[in-house]
Amino acid sequence: MLEYLTAIGDALPYLLQGSLVTIALVVGAMALGLVIGILLAVGLVYGPPYIRALFSMYVWFFRGVPLLVLLFLFYFGLFTLVGINISAFTAAVIVLGLISSAYQSQIFRGGILSLPEGQLKAARALGMSDGKAICSIVLPQALRLSIPGWSNEYSIVLKDSAIAYALGVAEVMARAHFVASRTYQHLPLYFTAGVIFLILTYMGTKALRVLEERLRIPGYMR
Amino acid sequence: MRAMGEQKEVLKVEKVTKKYASKEVVKEASLAVNEGEIKVLIGPSGGGKSTLLQCINFLVTPDKGRIWLEGKEVLHSQKKNLYEYRQKVGMIFQDFNLFDHLTALGNVEIALLKVRKMTKKDARDRAVAELERVGLRDHIRKYPAQLSGGQKQRVSIARALAMDPKVMLLDEPTSALDPELITEVHAVIKALGAEGMTMVMATHQIGFASHLADEMLFMEDGIIVETGAPAKLLLQAEYARTREFCAKLTGRYGETR
Numbered sequence: 001m002l003e004y005l006t007a008i009g010d011a012l013p014y015l016l017q018g019s020l021v022t023i024a025l026v027v028g029a030m031a032l033g034l035v036i037g038i039l040l041a042v043g044l045v046y047g048p049p050y051i052r053a054l055f056s057m058y059v060w061f062f063r064g065v066p067l068l069v070l071l072f073l074f075y076f077g078l079f080t081l082v083g084i085n086i087s088a089f090t091a092a093v094i095v096l097g098l099i100s101s102a103y104q105s106q107i108f109r110g111g112i113l114s115l116p117e118g119q120l121k122a123a124r125a126l127g128m129s130d131g132k133a134i135c136s137i138v139l140p141q142a143l144r145l146s147i148p149g150w151s152n153e154y155s156i157v158l159k160d161s162a163i164a165y166a167l168g169v170a171e172v173m174a175r176a177h178f179v180a181s182r183t184y185q186h187l188p189l190y191f192t193a194g195v196i197f198l199i200l201t202y203m204g205t206k207a208l209r210v211l212e213e214r215l216r217i218p219g220y221m222r
Numbered sequence: 223m224r225a226m227g228e229q230k231e232v233l234k235v236e237k238v239t240k241k242y243a244s245k246e247v248v249k250e251a252s253l254a255v256n257e258g259e260i261k262v263l264i265g266p267s268g269g270g271k272s273t274l275l276q277c278i279n280f281l282v283t284p285d286k287g288r289i290w291l292e293g294k295e296v297l298h299s300q301k302k303n304l305y306e307y308r309q310k311v312g313m314i315f316q317d318f319n320l321f322d323h324l325t326a327l328g329n330v331e332i333a334l335l336k337v338r339k340m341t342k343k344d345a346r347d348r349a350v351a352e353l354e355r356v357g358l359r360d361h362i363r364k365y366p367a368q369l370s371g372g373q374k375q376r377v378s379i380a381r382a383l384a385m386d387p388k389v390m391l392l393d394e395p396t397s398a399l400d401p402e403l404i405t406e407v408h409a410v411i412k413a414l415g416a417e418g419m420t421m422v423m424a425t426h427q428i429g430f431a432s433h434l435a436d437e438m439l440f441m442e443d444g445i446i447v448e449t450g451a452p453a454k455l456l457l458q459a460e461y462a463r464t465r466e467f468c469a470k471l472t473g474r475y476g477e478t479r
Contacts, residue, residue, distance in 0.1 A: 118319035121281050122378075126333035126385060127309030129301065136336055141323045217323050219367025 007185035008192050011176070015189075018175040019196050025092055025161040025171060026204075030154060032097025037104030038143075042134055044105060045112050055105070062102035067163055070095050075167050092164035100157050107149035111142035144215050151208040155201050162197070172196050229256040231293065232420045233311075233389045238277050238287030240270075240444075247273045248284070249444040255389060255422060260415050262431040262452075263424040265441035266467065271424035272316070274441070275391045278422070279311045280304060292388060309337060312382030312390040316397050318374040320366040326353060326377045327362040330384050338385070352380040356410050372403030376410055383414075390414070392423035428468065432456055440464045 040059065043051045062070070075091040086094075115138060123133035165174035176193035180186045233255040240248040248270045255261055263271040276282040278289060280298045289296045291310060297303045321329050330349035334340045340348070353362050356376040366374055375395055382390060395411065396404045408430050415421065415434050425431050431438065432452035440448045440455060440463075448455060448464045459465045 116317075116319070118315060118317060119321065121276075122313070122315065122319035122321065124281060125279060125308060125311075125313035126381070127305045127307075127337045128333065129305055132336050136332060137321055141321075144323065217365055217367065219365045 004185070004188040007183060007188045011179045011183075011185075011189055011192065014179065015172055015175050015192055015196060018170055018172040019200065021089070021169065021171040022158070022161055022196075022200065025089070025096065025164055025169070026154070026158050026200075028093035029096035029100050029157050029161070032093065033100030033104045033153075033157070036098070036101035037108055038139070040101060040105035041108035041112060041142075042139075044109050046130065046134065059102040059105055062099045067095070067099060067160055068166060070099065071163065071167060088164070088167035088169045092161070092167055092169050096157060096161060096164070099160075100153060103153055103156075104150065107146045107153060108142060110149065111144075111146040112138060114145055115141055144212075144217070147208055147212040147215070151205050151212075154204050154208065158200055158204065159197060229259075231255070232257050232259075232291065233278070233422070234290040235274075235278060236288045236290075238274065238284045238289070240273055240277055240282060240284050247444050248277060251277075251287075251441070251444070251446050253422070253439065253446065253449075255420055257420055258418040259436045260421045260423070260434055262435040262438045263422065263441055264426070264428065264431065264438055264455075264467070265447075269442045270444040271441050272393050273444075275313075275393045275422065275424055278391055279308050279313055281313070305337075309333075309385050310388045312385060312387030314375070314378055314382060314390065314392040314395045316394040318366075318371070318378045318398070320374055320377055320381075322366050325363050325365055326358060326369065326373075326380075329366070329377055330381045333381070334384055348384055349380075352384045353377070355383065356380045357406070370403060371399045372406045375399065375407045379407075379410055379414075387419075389420040389422065392421060392425070394424050394426065396425070396427060428456065440467065442467070 040055050043055045044059075047055065065073075071092065074095050075088065079086055079091060119137055119141065120130075120133055123137040124130070128136070161171060162173035164171055165177060168174065172193050176189045180189040183189075231254055233253075235251065235253050237250040237252055238248055239246060239250055251270070251274050253261060263274070265271055273282055277284040277287070280296075283298070289298075291307055296307045298307070321332065324332060327346070327349050330352055331345045334345035334348055335342070338345075350359075350362060353359065356379055358373060358376055358380070361369060361373060364373075366377070369377065379395075392411070396407050399407065404427070408427070411421075411423070412434060423431070423434075435452050437449060438452050438455045439446050440459070440461075442463060448459060448461050450459070455464060456468045459468060
C-alpha cells in the first residue's frame with residue numbers, strides 16, 4: 001500500500017501537468033466543435049437542399065469513422081500529404097474538434113427544432129432577415145436548450161482526448177503510461193489517471209450545470 | 223361610409239391565391255384598405271382567414287396575387303424590398319409569439335435595435351413608451367412566462383407598434399385568451415382604432431368586431447364570399463351561408479366589447 005502511495009506521490013506533479021494539456025485539448029476541441037457545430041446545425045435546418053446534403057455527409061463521415069483512424073489519417077496522412085507541419089497537439093485538437101462538431105451539430109439541431117415555429121415567424125414579421133432572426137431569436141433559445149446535451153458531449157470529448165496519447169501528446173494518459181512502463185507501477189498510475197479524469201468530468205459538468213442555471217429563462221417550471 | 227375622394231389607400235391585395243398540395247386554401251382574395259379603416263375578416267375556422275393574413279406579409283408565400291402598400295407594389299422576391307415592407311406591416315398572432323428569452327422590454331426593443339438600428343437609449347425610450355401605451359408600465363422587466371395571456375398579447379401589440387406600422391394585421395388576437403382577459407386586449411385594439419390605426423383583423427368576436435369595423439368580410443373555403451358594413455352583413459346578408467354563420471356566431475359567442 002505504502003508502495004502505491006509513494007508511486008502516486010512521485011508521479012502526481014508530472015500527471016497534473018498532463019491534466020493541463022488534457023484541459024487545453026478539450027477546451028480547444030469543444031470550442032472548434034461549437035463554432036462548426038452551430039454552422040452545421042443552422043445549415044442543416046435552414047439551408048438549401050445541397051447544403052443540407054453536404055453537411056449531412058460531413059456529419060456521417062465524422063460520426064462514422066473511429067477516432068483513432070481519423071487521428072492517424074489526419075496526422076500521418078492528410079497533414080503530411082498537404083505539407084502542413086503542425087504539432088501532434090494541434091492535430092489532436094483539430095481532429096477531436098471536427099468529430100465533436102458533428103455530434104454538437106445534432107445537439108443544436110435538436111434545440112432549434114424544439115422551438116415553436118412562431119418564434120421565427122414573429123421575427124420575420126418585424127422585418128428581420130433570416131440571418132438576424134437566427135442570430136438574435138433562434139440561437140439564444142436553442143443554445144440554452146442544448147446545454148444538457150452539450151455537457152454530455154463534454155464528458156465524451158474529455159475521455160476521447162486520452163487517445164491523443166497515440167500521437168505522443170503529453171496528456172494525462174500518455175504520462176501515466178510513460179511512468180508506468182518505467183516503474184512497473186501500473187495499478188496506482190492508471191488508477192490516478194482515472195481519478196484525474198473523473199475529477200475533470202465532475203468539474204466540467206458542474207460548471208455547465210451552473211451556467212444552465214444562470215441562463216435559465218425566468219418563469220419556466222423546472 | 224366615410225368621404226371617399228380624400229381617402230388614401232394604404233393596402234391593396236389583388237387576387238391572392240395559396241394552394242397546399244391540391245387544396246386551394248385562399249382563392250383569388252382581393253381587398254383594399256384605406257387609411258384609418260378597419261376591416262374585419264369573419265368566417266368559419268379553416269376558411270382561410272389566417273392564411274390570407276399571413277400571405278399579406280408573405281410569412282406564407284402566395285402562389286399568385288399582387289400586393290401594394292401605399293401605392294407601391296411589394297416585390298417579395300427581392301429580400302430588401304420584402305424586409306422593408308414587413309417593417310411597415312404590424313402582425314399580431316393568435317398565440318402571441320413573444321420571444322421567450324427576452325423580457326417584455328426586450329421583446330419590444332429587439333427589432334428597434336437589430337432592424338431599425340436605433341441607439342440603445344432611443345430604443346429603450348421608445349419601447350418603454352409603447353409598453354406604457356398598452357398599460358404595462360409595471361411589467362416591463364417580466365419574461366413572457368411570467369405574464370398572463372392578455373398581458374402577452376398587449377406586449378406583442380406594443381412590439382408591433384414600436385415599428386410605426388402603416389397597417390396592422392391581427393390574426394384572431396383574442397382566440398387564445400380566457401374570457402376575462404379578452405376585455406383588456408379589446409380595449410387596446412379599440413384605442414388603436416380610435417387613434418386612426420389602419421387594421422385588418424380576423425376574429426370570431428362578432429360583437430366586438432361589429433362596433434369596430436368599417437367593413438366586414440365573410441370568408442369561407444378560401445373565398446371572400448361577401449363584403450359589407452357590419453350592420454348589413456350581420457342582419458341582412460345577401461347569401462344564406464353568411465346569414466347562417468352570423469346568426470350562429472352572435473348566438474354562441476355573445477358580447478365581449
